[in-house]
Amino acid sequence: MTPHQNWSGARRTTFALLTALGTLAGASIAGAGQAAAADTWTTVAAGVTYRQYDVPATAGVTHAHVLNVDLTNSHVRVGLLYPGKVASRAAVSALANGQNAVGGINGDFFNISETQHPGVSPTYSSVGPAVADGKVLKSAVPNGQRFGPKMPPGTDTRAVVGVGTDGRARLDTLSLTGTVTRSTQRLALGGLNQYALPVGSVGAFTSDWGTASRRRATCGTDAKRADPCSSETYEVTVKDDRVVSVSTTPGSGAIAADTTVLVGREAGAESLEQFKLGDTVTVRQGLASGSGTAFGFAVGGSPVLAGGRPLAGLNQTATTVRTAVGIGDGGRRVFLLALDGGSAYRKGMTVAELAAALQSLGATEGFSLDGGGSSTLVARPSGSTRVTVRNHPSDGTERLVSNGVGVFSQ
Template sequence: MVAGIRASAGFGVILREHGRVLTRITLVLALVPAAPPAHVLRIAPGVVARELRDGRVGATLLEIDLDRARIGVLRPSPGEARARVSEMANRARAVAGVNGDFFDISERVHRGVPATFAPDGPEVADGRAVRAAVPAGQRFGPTAPPGSSGAVIGVDRRGVGRVGRLSLTGTVRAGGRTIRLRGLNQYALPVGGVGLYTSAWGPASRARAFCGNDFVRAAPCTHATAAVLVRDGKVAGTADPGGALPPGADLLLGREEGATALRALHHGQRLRISSALSGSVRFRQAIGGLPLLRDGEPAPGLDARSRSPRTAAGLARGGHRMDLLVVNGGRETGSGETAAGLAALFRRLGARDALLLDGGGSSTLAFRLPGEHTATVRNTPSDGRERPVANGIGVFG
């Protein structure tokens, strides 16, 4: 049991257990400045949960020492488009988890085209590029600040927390011709682009890739499309963009000029396809989000009016501590926190960099205590129940 709590500089705390000072670590759920700690729990070595309460706002702060614990990307199983945070955490044997990036949800603006529930931004899992970012105008969630497309938070190859931006580089080479790749397992392609879809895409239809445009998500779907099946490095014919892929096969989708380029390929033609997510950091684990803090300064244009349940992630102590934050509340009651409020809070926690993750009914924290076998939801989702989401951040003791 924790014997006492002493306030330290800013908003941090030092925990004492039977006279020993515990290492600081941080993940937040619903937090307000200067809220008094109500309960402290040691989850695992390097992971401490701290519940807070101030008026109508409740909070759980999970501090993660990345020198003693690690984080990873939580993903749905191969047969699922999305899953609950608790399910993904338990499947991965994580001690804790929160929801991740904003994702595609059905607005019924593209009749007959189902939602994919795929994330907005890039994703890297175990050093492997899973997907790239959709065009900024196609994003779900808050409007992305200029120049923030492809923003991610995660850990590098040494396990140190980092933020950065990832962009797709890739080509399809067919004989003497080269086609630029402008999509990787993403729910929306740039106008005129070609995208590569692998088994990592999941079970959802890919038809949404032809809808909207680079500036308006609700713009009509284009009819200038092409879908080419690739197997064993060769063109294996055309395919239904909404159907399941045969084992070991990939799919190339093109719209407008991209469709024209794919139609020039012929059956049996050998292709050389390369793709990678490039940036200043080589990430081992990363998910997308929107900037809140960069080098200790708030991102420009943060909303200071709309309060809502929130989830966010921040980095402190030179990337050796990760702070994950989920704010309880409800849009109907006007409770929760603003994006600008979260940025200010992370600064008080000592974070230098932070990203906003999905919020509203998606905001979820699950963890298991020592001796427990399964992680359970520890916050109060605003939907009244746990919402299935596209991905998440898992904490491993």
């Protein structure tokens, strides 16, 4: 278990910006969870309301769409939206309707292109850890392999926002724990269902990965995503704890539920070369949280607000359409926010302004997700059993994404 990430060096955004955000039409910076006057929100489902409003920002007025989720309501929960496999993607509306969610937003940054590695296909796998219904799906890629803007100082790709088994939302870190054991040989596991493995490591791929090629996992380095693919690779397939095949090149295709594929690069490849057909091999993996919390749901991204204060080093110049999660009322309330990508608003806001916007809703913790063309918020209209897209995605249509945050109501 790793120590809890220290974000105590955060500083406040300028008072002027907070004041401007606090004077939005109908907005109030009253107590946590008191995001706005009650009559400015419309009901989506029991414990879930929706609101849209203009937000003054450095680049001009932008427009926010927000779902306000009351986790004290026993009929409501927040969970991961995903296509059923880690290395896959779908539209947020399709994910929400497929999982019977009443609303949701897009999730983590993901491996969307591979122009720097000719001949290698993108996996569309997300950057950070992911947990769905208490099941660990994947761990985080090395920091240098991350897609997306630079993270605040003191944070890394292990950062998550999620809901613990205690029903409280929180920010945390999730670190991979795991081993590969063969006879008296024991190797530390360096990755789980992730598009990039640390240099010199061994990673595990399970049925949750999907059919995408595992070759991408051996490309780039811990410091730079665009570095060349490794020339030293080895793959071992383990079925029912027995080695059933080996290969010098990572493969692709579906992985059976009783099977784990081990991929090694550099020193990790040399270790796997010692594995022989028929050998008994045991693979163990999991995620340990920095706080010791057990998560029912978690998704990766970038923290921007902690303990009621914006983190130090948030970008104050680059503006774009953004998506974020805010947490208020001691983890009992969640705000899902996506900016509008319509032509009148698509300049968006800075990350520092995003943190302040979450504060104006009553959030004390905030977490930035993938933005730009990915930013999407969906919710069910009154009386409907299917969601509709409430903002205008800046691509003109919904982008296919690797995962999202869904709201479910019984």
